[in-house]
Amino acid sequence: MTTDPFELAAAAAAYIAGHTGVQSHDVALVLGSGWGGAAELVGETTHTLEARSIPGFSAPAVEGHVGTVRSVLTADGKRALVLGARTHYYEGRGVRAVVHGVRTAAAAGAKTLVLTNGCGGLNPDWQPGTPVLISDHINLTAASPLEGATFVDLTDLYSSRIRALAKEVDPGLDEGVYAQFTGPHYETPAEVQYAKRIGADLVGMSTALEAIAARHAGMEVFGISLVTNLAAGISPVPLSHQEVIEAGQAAGPRISRLLADIIAKL
Ligand code: 8IG
Numbered sequence: 001m002t003t004d005p006f007e008l009a010a011a012a013a014a015y016i017a018g019h020t021g022v023q024s025h026d027v028a029l030v031l032g033s034g035w036g037g038a039a040e041l042v043g044e045t046t047h048t049l050e051a052r053s054i055p056g057f058s059a060p061a062v063e064g065h066v067g068t069v070r071s072v073l074t075a076d077g078k079r080a081l082v083l084g085a086r087t088h089y090y091e092g093r094g095v096r097a098v099v100h101g102v103r104t105a106a107a108a109g110a111k112t113l114v115l116t117n118g119c120g121g122l123n124p125d126w127q128p129g130t131p132v133l134i135s136d137h138i139n140l141t142a143a144s145p146l147e148g149a150t151f152v153d154l155t156d157l158y159s160s161r162i163r164a165l166a167k168e169v170d171p172g173l174d175e176g177v178y179a180q181f182t183g184p185h186y187e188t189p190a191e192v193q194y195a196k197r198i199g200a201d202l203v204g205m206s207t208a209l210e211a212i213a214a215r216h217a218g219m220e221v222f223g224i225s226l227v228t229n230l231a232a233g234i235s236p237v238p239l240s241h242q243e244v245i246e247a248g249q250a251a252g253p254r255i256s257r258l259l260a261d262i263i264a265k266l
Helices: 005-020 100-107 160-169 189-197 208-216 241-265
Strands: 027-030 044-050 068-073 079-083 112-121 130-139 174-180 202-204 220-230
Touching (some): 005 044, 027 100, 100 208, 112 130, 112 241, 130 241, 160 220, 160 241, 174 208, 174 220, 202 220, 208 220, 220 241
Parallel strands (some): 027 079, 112 220, 130 174, 174 202
Antiparallel strands (some): 044 068
């Protein structure tokens, strides 16, 4: 058993290739809160693997997340690796575990990574159920997936090329800066105001660490958030996990179509 994170990712990729027969995937998707059904329209699922059987993966900790890894064949013949299980930083398994899925996707050949999440919105115009393109991030975890003197440029981390493709699909899409907090608690209203003042539009508990690992692995990154709730204090009503799940379900068909159409353009 290896302890090197890249060897572990290579082992996971080999497991996936061995169990799907797909030697190389072109694109990978990470499905966050509210996006669970979004892979259905991307293409035909040819293989479904239990995430916990794949080296380095574990069972999902959050309701609404699916603990499977699927190989999907798109209409134009692309192979998509769909990661329904994400490890969150707040699970305490360390940053290596958080980015293992992303590194596995890279080892499986994926040149493009689509990161989706459910998050809180700071713009009151974004009602629950609004998809927003991630234009940049602020990493408030005080952690990095990179170890040692690994200097990686994060200019245009969230591909402006793919954001432009997304806007061709839906010209009404807004963009925003995503701030990753550690969670698992939601922010206080004061923390939301702090996030706003430092330039954030979206607050969540994932994505930034994964995007950094993806860029380090040489992937082109696309990020899209589903605003499932107004961030604390932006709306007068308190946040509930139930609200988050319901907003995801209501938005499901629209964001599924959106994601499938964007992937078709890649
Ligand atoms: I769904 O309001 C979801 N995830 N940090 N804040 C943070 N994460 C979230 C939120 C939110 N909603």
